[in-house]
Amino acid sequence: MVGYRRFTHVFCGQRGSSLPFLNEARGxxxxxxxxxxxxxxxxxxxxxxxxxxxxxxxxxRAA
Structure with a gap:
């Protein structure tokens, strides 16, 4: 789907760790x-x- 963007992944520039991401659908x-x-x-x-x-x-653990 052209132009569709749901998530933006963010990474720490110093450590390369994954950080919280934005759900543009507000979910x-x-x-x-x-x-x-x-x-x-x-x-x-x-x-x-x-x-x-x-x-x-x-x-x-789920019941």
Whole structure:
């Protein structure tokens, strides 16, 4: 689809890390947990790439 742009991925220029991205459709925003310094006290809605998770995060299991 020409001209269609839903997501913009942003990378840290110094570390090359993936940073939160903008969903131009104003839907959910993806925040890589590894980009956070501390536990955000927020319950994630999805888990991806948990093999490389931060030390303080323990994924919950669906019931």
């Amino acid at each position: 959910p925003v993806g925040v890589p947990m590894g980009s956070l310094d501390n536990d955000p006290d927020y319950e994630p809605r999805a888990h991806i790439f948990v093999d490389s998770k931060v030390r303080w995060f323990t994924p919950h």
